[in-house]
Amino acid sequence: MNITIKPTRAIAGQIAAPPSKAQTHRALFTALLTRGSTTIIHPLQCDDTKATERAITALGARISGSTTLSISSTGVLRRPREIIDCGESGVTMRFVIPILSLIGYETVLKAEESLMRRPIGPLADALKQLNVSLSINGRVVTVSGGPAEGGTVTVRGDVSSQFISGLLLAGSLMKRGIKLEIVSPLESRNYVLLTIDSLRSHGVSVNVSRDFSLLEVPSGQEPKPTTHEISGDYSSASYHLCAAAITRSSLTVSNLSQTLEPDSVIVDLLPRMGVRTIVKGNSVIVDGGRLKATDVDIRESPDLGPIIAVLACYAGGGTTRITGARRLRYKESDRLASMRSELASLGAEVVETEDGLVLNGPIALRGGIAQSHSDHRIAMALSIAALGAKNELTIQGAECVNKSYPSFFEDLRSIGVEVVG
Numbered sequence: 001m002n003i004t005i006k007p008t009r010a011i012a013g014q015i016a017a018p019p020s021k022a023q024t025h026r027a028l029f030t031a032l033l034t035r036g037s038t039t040i041i042h043p044l045q046c047d048d049t050k051a052t053e054r055a056i057t058a059l060g061a062r063i064s065g066s067t068t069l070s071i072s073s074t075g076v077l078r079r080p081r082e083i084i085d086c087g088e089s090g091v092t093m094r095f096v097i098p099i100l101s102l103i104g105y106e107t108v109l110k111a112e113e114s115l116m117r118r119p120i121g122p123l124a125d126a127l128k129q130l131n132v133s134l135s136i137n138g139r140v141v142t143v144s145g146g147p148a149e150g151g152t153v154t155v156r157g158d159v160s161s162q163f164i165s166g167l168l169l170a171g172s173l174m175k176r177g178i179k180l181e182i183v184s185p186l187e188s189r190n191y192v193l194l195t196i197d198s199l200r201s202h203g204v205s206v207n208v209s210r211d212f213s214l215l216e217v218p219s220g221q222e223p224k225p226t227t228h229e230i231s232g233d234y235s236s237a238s239y240h241l242c243a244a245a246i247t248r249s250s251l252t253v254s255n256l257s258q259t260l261e262p263d264s265v266i267v268d269l270l271p272r273m274g275v276r277t278i279v280k281g282n283s284v285i286v287d288g289g290r291l292k293a294t295d296v297d298i299r300e301s302p303d304l305g306p307i308i309a310v311l312a313c314y315a316g317g318g319t320t321r322i323t324g325a326r327r328l329r330y331k332e333s334d335r336l337a338s339m340r341s342e343l344a345s346l347g348a349e350v351v352e353t354e355d356g357l358v359l360n361g362p363i364a365l366r367g368g369i370a371q372s373h374s375d376h377r378i379a380m381a382l383s384i385a386a387l388g389a390k391n392e393l394t395i396q397g398a399e400c401v402n403k404s405y406p407s408f409f410e411d412l413r414s415i416g417v418e419v420v421g
Contacts, residue, residue: 003398005386006418017232019044026198027228032056035075036225048089084109094162098170104147150174157186165195177219234263248288291315299324306381312359326355333373367391
């Protein structure tokens with residue numbers, strides 16, 4: 001699907017952030033591990049969360065409802081009758097693999113090729129310590145051995161926080177609990193804290209050392225049913241907040257409560273770049289001003305990388321350096337290479353480094369045709385880049401936004417952006 005975005009001088013109004021993808025995934029998995037009925041209010045419905053719904057259903061959960069979900073589970077995992085299809089959802093695959101280690105039978109899952117290119121070695125190494133093995137054949141992953149009984153496991157923390165989250169979830173049902181020794185600095189800590197928060201809401205105790213080098217789920221616990229109310233997604237909201245910044249407009253984004261979500265740092269970053277930002281209750285009000293260059297380390301909030309690169313194109317006063325972005329090379333696309341090539345094709349002065357991007361602004365982007373690289377965050381970032389361009393921008397493969405934000409283009413229209421297609 002091709003989408004064309006017209007240059008837009010101003011946007012206005014109020015828009016509600018969609019529900020959090022990260023919170024929805026975690027609520028679904030903790031519901032699977034809980035005996036009884038768990039309620040999830042305002043879950044996000046997108047391709048990734050549908051993959052998690054397929055996974056927990058295959059493992060024995062029963063799901064009913066739409067805007068509010070009721071998840072019924074025995075808390076005892078069923079051996080899947082079919083191959084679990086994780087689609088392109090990294091969270092689904094990296095959470096469900098440790099959970100499959102609890103079954104004690106050989107189980108199989110599959111994923112799209114783009115997901116299979118992403119690293120999984122540290123998770124395989126961790127599971128080996130639990131007498132569980134992974135074998136990979138193209139798009140198919142086989143989990144065998146076990147059932148994992150728990151104990152002490154060493155795991156790297158600088159490749160993906162999802163490995164740690166998946167092991168903590170599975171550890172809540174392990175006979176000996178689980179103690180994770182993190183042998184390299186843990187990045188994206190807040191995503192792990194979101195997982196811990198979800199477990200604690202089910203009454204599961206999780207111990208965390210001050211420096212995050214040791215995380216423990218003690219044995220002998222049983223998750224209890226609860227209700228999750230999913231708040232707004234700062235990752236998705238960042239595109240609208242940055243749209244107001246680029247067009248120097250005033251916009252209110254609601255449904256943004258105080259949260260552990262790493263991308264909530266966008267609210268602190270925008271003022272550093274010259275944008276007036278007000279937090280009022282559960283809303284963030286942006287009053288766009290003259291953007292200015294700055295240095296940004298996104299080690300703890302890597303998903304913001306593409307949209308910050310777009311802001312940098314319109315920021316005056318010198319050079320914006322985005323650092324701490326090495327893990328962006330292992331997302332749905334190599335996001336550093338993707339953003340460098342697409343922004344450069346539109347006229348940006350951008351240099352790709354080993355762990356980030358260097359951009360000089362302000363630059364009047366040309367418009368034209370851009371590729372999404374089948375990456376939802378690239379497609380959404382380029383859509384916002386188009387608002388300040390000289391000419392309209394056509395984004396090819398824009399349907400990939402369904403991975404996290406199916407109503408993205410409809411929501412852009414609602415605040416005054418002309419979207420064709």
